[in-house]
Amino acid sequence: MVEQLVWAAIKFAAVLGFMSFNAIFLVWLERKVAGFIQYRYGPMVTGKPHGWLQTIADAVKLLAKEDIIPALADRKIFILAPLVMIVPTFLLHIVIPFGPNLIVKDMEMGVLYFFAVSGFTTLAVVMAGWASNNKYSLLGAIRAIAQLIGYELPLIISVAAVVLLAGSMSTQEIVQSQASWPYVILQPIGFLVFFIAALAELNRVPFDLLEAESELVAGYNTEYSGMRWAFFFLAEYGNLAVMSAMIVTLFLGGWQGPILPPLVWFLLKIYLVAFVIIWFRWTFPRVRPDQLSKLGWKYLLPASLVNLALTSLYVVFI
Amino acid sequence: MIPLSWLVTLAGLLFGIGLLGALLSTNAVRMLISIELMLNAVNINLVAFSRYYGASQPHGEIAAIFAMVVGAAEAAVGLAIFVAVARNSKLIDIDKINLLKW
Amino acid sequence: MSLEQLLFLVVAAVIVLAALGAVFARRIMHAALCAVVVFTAVGGIYAIIGSYFIAVAQVLIYIGAVATVLVFAVMLSGQKDIAGGSPIRRQARWKTVLTWAAFVVGLVMVFQFTLNLTVPASGPANAPMAAESATSLRFLGQLLFYDYLLPFEVISLLLLLVLIGAVVIARKESDPQ
Numbered sequence: 001m002v003e004q005l006v007w008a009a010i011k012f013a014a015v016l017g018f019m020s021f022n023a024i025f026l027v028w029l030e031r032k033v034a035g036f037i038q039y040r041y042g043p044m045v046t047g048k049p050h051g052w053l054q055t056i057a058d059a060v061k062l063l064a065k066e067d068i069i070p071a072l073a074d075r076k077i078f079i080l081a082p083l084v085m086i087v088p089t090f091l092l093h094i095v096i097p098f099g100p101n102l103i104v105k106d107m108e109m110g111v112l113y114f115f116a117v118s119g120f121t122t123l124a125v126v127m128a129g130w131a132s133n134n135k136y137s138l139l140g141a142i143r144a145i146a147q148l149i150g151y152e153l154p155l156i157i158s159v160a161a162v163v164l165l166a167g168s169m170s171t172q173e174i175v176q177s178q179a180s181w182p183y184v185i186l187q188p189i190g191f192l193v194f195f196i197a198a199l200a201e202l203n204r205v206p207f208d209l210l211e212a213e214s215e216l217v218a219g220y221n222t223e224y225s226g227m228r229w230a231f232f233f234l235a236e237y238g239n240l241a242v243m244s245a246m247i248v249t250l251f252l253g254g255w256q257g258p259i260l261p262p263l264v265w266f267l268l269k270i271y272l273v274a275f276v277i278i279w280f281r282w283t284f285p286r287v288r289p290d291q292l293s294k295l296g297w298k299y300l301l302p303a304s305l306v307n308l309a310l311t312s313l314y315v316v317f318i
Numbered sequence: 319m320i321p322l323s324w325l326v327t328l329a330g331l332l333f334g335i336g337l338l339g340a341l342l343s344t345n346a347v348r349m350l351i352s353i354e355l356m357l358n359a360v361n362i363n364l365v366a367f368s369r370y371y372g373a374s375q376p377h378g379e380i381a382a383i384f385a386m387v388v389g390a391a392e393a394a395v396g397l398a399i400f401v402a403v404a405r406n407s408k409l410i411d412i413d414k415i416n417l418l419k420w
Numbered sequence: 421m422s423l424e425q426l427l428f429l430v431v432a433a434v435i436v437l438a439a440l441g442a443v444f445a446r447r448i449m450h451a452a453l454c455a456v457v458v459f460t461a462v463g464g465i466y467a468i469i470g471s472y473f474i475a476v477a478q479v480l481i482y483i484g485a486v487a488t489v490l491v492f493a494v495m496l497s498g499q500k501d502i503a504g505g506s507p508i509r510r511q512a513r514w515k516t517v518l519t520w521a522a523f524v525v526g527l528v529m530v531f532q533f534t535l536n537l538t539v540p541a542s543g544p545a546n547a548p549m550a551a552e553s554a555t556s557l558r559f560l561g562q563l564l565f566y567d568y569l570l571p572f573e574v575i576s577l578l579l580l581l582v583l584i585g586a587v588v589i590a591r592k593e594s595d596p597q
Contacts, residue, residue, distance in 0.1 A: 347493060
């Protein structure tokens with residue numbers, strides 16, 4: 001009993017540490033990558049080489065800020081929304097396999113669990129957008145749902161093809177079944193569809209419609225500041241890391257790789273995928289809501305269905 | 319071990335509350351929410367009996383899955399109707415919706 | 421009382437309170453969010469009694485789909501909440517509530533009574549843990565795709581019809597398409 005509790009505490013602390021590290025590291029990476037893409041340096045002053053202390057300083061500043069709740073906001077929902085955002089992000093880390101034995105809990109239906117829990121994110125965005133009592137926030141919230149309807153189907157159907165090939169929904173078994181070939185080679189269409197849909201799920205450019213600065217100020221988190229905004233930010237970058245980890249687990253062979261230890265391989269792959277996603281942000285323009293729906297329903301969904309059908313034929317006949 | 323009677327009592331209470339909401343509310347969206355609560359109560363019973371009386375043959379769990387899917391389908395169509403109605407009359411009051419076509 | 425039972429009681433209390441909130445909350449958005457709490461907590465109940473697949477399916481379907489659609493409809497219909505007053509009908513409130521309370525008590529009693537009538541072969545105490553969860557998921561899949569294949573296909577047809585129906589109903593009539 002005591003041993004179990006100690007283990008639970010260790011795992012809790014590890015996931016929390018990983019999440020906080022990601023928020024700090026990925027924000028720094030984002031600013032640096034943005035800087036280099038735009039022929040400048042990004043943060044340089046705080047922390048010596050290359051301003052590595054900048055995001056920590058920003059985090060301290062955010063925590064010390066005054067807590068503001070708009071007068072006409074729906075207080076209860078306004079306060080609850082950041083928590084609904086961050087708790088699922090934390091829970092998502094449970095099924096990520098960092099190494100052969102390095103996983104919080106290897107669930108039998110790990111992949112299904114992952115996508116079930118990530119459904120809360122949209123709900124949190126809607127709660128935040130509605131409770132703020134601000135038209136830009138509300139528009140962001142409505143867009144979040146319109147976006148969800150567009151990408152959720154292709155996302156899950158492309159995962160179904162991988163599950164078919166692996167014959168299991170456990171993340172650990174999916175990684176093990178990729179010992180010879182990662183699924184990115186066997187499932188190129190599935191990977192492409194999943195990657196695009198994952199960008200939409202993460203609300204990253206080119207699909208960051210719900211916080212489009214040029215139209216909606218900051219979308220659902222317009223009215224948020226200080227600590228609560230920091231929660232949203234932490235969840236956003238936590239989601240970026242955990243979704244990259246899922247892409248690595250499902251398509252890029254997880255922790256498998258020669259010479260280096262599994263954990264190192266896994267982290268390398270995660271940050272490579274995160275880097276590509278960040279790279280996209282500074283390269284692509286934002287799409288319109290109707291373009292996103294069109295992309296989801298007319299191209300991604302048929303592509304993922306064809307992919308699923310072909311995979312089923314392959315599994316049955318070969 | 320949770321006694322089966324607790325689960326059944328919970329399901330009964332939830333069903334009753336859902337029924338109260340479905341019968342008494344005038345707002346169509348709230349009515350739909352109440353019906354979803356009732357569906358959930360039924361599912362609790364299905365799953366509970368399946369677990370306690372036939373764990374080797376989980377037919378009850380299959381029934382619960384079907385009930386969930388039908389519940390989701392019902393919510394989608396119902397809410398589409400409400401959106402269409404709300405576009406024409408500003409309030410979704412089921413006592414006021416007595417025309418078949420606008 | 422074991423830890424499991426304590427957990428069950430807490431989750432059950434959350435369900436009942438949130439369900440009451442869904443029925444009586446003044447603002448329709450609060451009612452929808454209370455319903456979301458109920459859906460999540462019911463998923464918790466499934467997990468407590470060991471039906472993990474149903475628990476995950478509950479969260480996937482009810483949070484990912486039903487709750488989102490509910491909240492979307494509340495925002496899209498853009499209606500003003502009924503200002504002040506109780507959301508329930510005014511006429512004959514006491515009589516209704518009394519009848520309702522009698523109904524609930526009767527319902528629970530009938531449930532308990534049938535519980536005593538049906539005597540399980542193995543007894544409820546050891547049955548749930550008998551099925552290993554690993555075999556359970558595989559078994560559930562086989563049951564779904566062998567014994568229940570026809571209902572499964574009919575359900576998929578239903579979903580397609582609902583998809584088309586919802587689009588047709590909610591579409592603006594002035595749309596050129």
